[in-house]
Amino acid sequence: MNAEGTAPSPAFIRIHGLEKRFGTRRALADVDLVVERPEIVGIIGPGGAGKTTLLRALVGLLEIRASEATVLGHDLRGDVTGLKAATGYVPQAFSLHRALSVEENLRFTGRLHRLPESDFRSRAQELLSITGLEPFRGRPSGALSGGMKQKLAIACALLPSPRLLVLDEPTAGVDVVARAEIWALLERDKHRAAIVTSTSYLDEAAACDRLVYLQDGRVKADGTPAALSAATPLAPYRVWGDDPRATARAARGLPYVAAARASGRFVRIEVARALSPSPLTLQRALATLPGAMLAEPLPPDLESTLLALSRGLTPATRGGSSGGARAPGPAWQ
Amino acid sequence: MSDAPFIIRTRGLTKRFGDFTAVDDLAIEVARGSIFAFLGANGSGKSTTIRMLIGLLRPTAGAIEVAGIDVIRHPRRVRDHIGYMGQHVSLYQGLTLRENVEFYAGLYGLSAADLARRWSELRERFSLGRVEADRAEDLPVGIRQRAGLALTSLHEPRVLFLDEPTAGVDVHDRALFWEWIHERAAAGVTVFVTTHYMEEVDYCDWVAFIDAGRLIANDEPEAIRRRYSSGYRIDLALPPAARERVSTRLGPAGVKVETTPHGVRLTVPGLDPELLERLRACVLEEAEGSVHVARTEMTEIFRTLLAEARR
Numbered sequence: 053m054n055a056e057g058t059a060p061s062p063a064f065i066r067i068h069g070l071e072k073r074f075g076t077r078r079a080l081a082d083v084d085l086v087v088e089r090p091e092i093v094g095i096i097g098p099g100g101a102g103k104t105t106l107l108r109a110l111v112g113l114l115e116i117r118a119s120e121a122t123v124l125g126h127d128l129r130g131d132v133t134g135l136k137a138a139t140g141y142v143p144q145a146f147s148l149h150r151a152l153s154v155e156e157n158l159r160f161t162g163r164l165h166r167l168p169e170s171d172f173r174s175r176a177q178e179l180l181s182i183t184g185l186e187p188f189r190g191r192p193s194g195a196l197s198g199g200m201k202q203k204l205a206i207a208c209a210l211l212p213s214p215r216l217l218v219l220d221e222p223t224a225g226v227d228v229v230a231r232a233e234i235w236a237l238l239e240r241d242k243h244r245a246a247i248v249t250s251t252s253y254l255d256e257a258a259a260c261d262r263l264v265y266l267q268d269g270r271v272k273a274d275g276t277p278a279a280l281s282a283a284t285p286l287a288p289y290r291v292w293g294d295d296p297r298a299t300a301r302a303a304r305g306l307p308y309v310a311a312a313r314a315s316g317r318f319v320r321i322e323v324a325r326a327l328s329p330s331p332l333t334l335q336r337a338l339a340t341l342p343g344a345m346l347a348e349p350l351p352p353d354l355e356s357t358l359l360a361l362s363r364g365l366t367p368a369t370r371g372g373s374s375g376g377a378r379a380p381g382p383a384w385q
Numbered sequence: 386m387s388d389a390p391f392i393i394r395t396r397g398l399t400k401r402f403g404d405f406t407a408v409d410d411l412a413i414e415v416a417r418g419s420i421f422a423f424l425g426a427n428g429s430g431k432s433t434t435i436r437m438l439i440g441l442l443r444p445t446a447g448a449i450e451v452a453g454i455d456v457i458r459h460p461r462r463v464r465d466h467i468g469y470m471g472q473h474v475s476l477y478q479g480l481t482l483r484e485n486v487e488f489y490a491g492l493y494g495l496s497a498a499d500l501a502r503r504w505s506e507l508r509e510r511f512s513l514g515r516v517e518a519d520r521a522e523d524l525p526v527g528i529r530q531r532a533g534l535a536l537t538s539l540h541e542p543r544v545l546f547l548d549e550p551t552a553g554v555d556v557h558d559r560a561l562f563w564e565w566i567h568e569r570a571a572a573g574v575t576v577f578v579t580t581h582y583m584e585e586v587d588y589c590d591w592v593a594f595i596d597a598g599r600l601i602a603n604d605e606p607e608a609i610r611r612r613y614s615s616g617y618r619i620d621l622a623l624p625p626a627a628r629e630r631v632s633t634r635l636g637p638a639g640v641k642v643e644t645t646p647h648g649v650r651l652t653v654p655g656l657d658p659e660l661l662e663r664l665r666a667c668v669l670e671e672a673e674g675s676v677h678v679a680r681t682e683m684t685e686i687f688r689t690l691l692a693e694a695r696r
Contacts, residue, residue: 099527197428224553345661
């Protein structure tokens with residue numbers, strides 16, 4: 053990837069050939085990740101793909117091997133004390149002091165980072181008001197709801213205005229309203245900091261500037277959500293009817309159907325573009341499945357994209373055969 | 386054993402912690418063999434309710450019946466009939482997954498033969514064979530959730546309580562979780578489930594929304610959609626000559642039809658089978674190409690509900 057920048061400034065993240073082993077198990081292999089400008093990078097992939105391991109490596113918590121591994125100018129293979137001071141990290145498990153109040157947790161974080169009192173006050177006040185935690189500043193953090201705990205954890209991570217913010221599933225188990233607030237908090241900082249976050253929510257993945265898809269410890273795709281979706285070899289259809297579960301079962305038997313998922317009123321069917329009949333024929337074929345009445349093509353989205361990636365399907369190519377020269381854009385490996 | 390249509394019932398269920406009312410006069414009924422979504426914002430009282438339903442927490446007031454058992458009077462007796470998965474899957478650290486499975490099988494009094502049969506089925510179904518020898522604390526969240534879901538069914542319970550089973554689970558596994566939940570329901574198991582993925586509400590037969598411990602909506606997902614949104618908007622692409630014909634065909638029966646530059650647009654409160662049948666006929670006979678259906682998604686409906694409840 054070429055930086056479309058001006059003067060060379062140190063990249064936020066420059067990692068090549070990263071490998072992490074736990075005993076004999078290789079959790080990450082041959083990972084390349086370069087982040088050169090402030091942006092939100094989503095780390096996505098199936099459970100056990102290595103997402104948490106990668107995020108922990110980025111903040112200097114793991115001993116790793118790599119041909120190159122610098123984060124904010126610090127080499128991950130050397131002394132990472134300075135890196136830890138310059139990075140905000142929100143791990144998966146709530147790790148603030150439960151007995152301390154919201155305000156005390158912020159103050160504790162401020163002291164760790166040696167923020168001058170006046171800076172601390174203005175920054176803490178700002179974060180309390182945008183997170184909506186102001187009315188709860190005296191409440192012990194252990195007594196906060198799940199959504200508020202996460203907002204506090206992120207506020208603490210943002211307090212010293214880090215250049216890099218690393219978050220591990222910050223919104224797992226968080227309700228829709230709090231999720232939108234957390235996301236707004238990230239959006240607010242994305243112009244000055246690089247934000248690397250894992251998520252299982254498709255709407256959040258779609259809101260990232262860039263997605264890195266991990267599977268079996270390797271980066272299988274890296275690109276903008278739009279580019280990844282456009283390259284997917286699957287086309288989603290929604291089939292409405294009176295017995296979606298029967299429709300889904302029948303659909304799974306069709307040679308060009310990669311997956312079918314029944315919802316209350318419809319079935320979402322992923323069709324392999326390269327194998328499918330013409331759109332009109334396909335629409336009719338799907339509408340005449342058992343329990344089906346109306347078939348509707350949907351625009352390609354991340355659900356299809358992630359399914360294709362998890363199955364190792366390569367992008368649709370005109371003329372059938374894959375391989376050969378690839379258009380620039382998302383890298384499918 | 387009772388064959389009442391409702392396998393879970395509460396009346397006036399209330400829980401106070403000091404002067405804070407976590408659950409307030411809750412009355413719900415869950416039909417046998419149904420999938421019941423129990424939703425609310427963080428801190429609204431969902432987990433407190435579940436903990437009372439399964440006999441882990443004694444209510445301040447009210448009545449609970451689960452599988453014919455008075456849970457308040459016999460909190461332990463209900464546990465043989467239910468499977469429970471908490472927000473934080475409880476696997477013992479330091480033990481391998483397999484050792485955890487054996488531990489739970491012991492708690493449920495499963496024979497070695499039953500354990501072998503059940504676990505080999507579940508292990509296969511949830512692809513857990515590869516991590517069976519891993520210690521619980523080394524399992525990534527997504528896999529821990531898979532193991533947690535599998536463990537709820539070791540003793541083949543009649544009611545499953547799943548508290549955010551899909552939190553932190555990737556999209557592919559979520560689809561597998563739901564496929565499995567649907568199969569359990571088809572086999573007669575009742576599933577009581579919470580989630581923050583609002584699209585999952587449409588996978589359920591019934592949905593109860595709570596806020597500040599009080600019920601704010603309680604109905605089938607489609608009925609809630611009908612009440613809190615303008616319903617469905619269907620765009621049919623049609624050649625000019627066909628627009629008039631289709632309008633008259635679809636016009637009656639409470640369907641609002643407008644012509645658009647590309648065809649016709651219908652606005653309807655719900656997509657019932659009769660309407661779908663007529664649409665299908667139109668599409669087969671008239672439409673050249675696309676159908677597009679738009680509806681208000683549950684995320685939006687949840688926001689509306691919350692805003693109304695908190696006004």
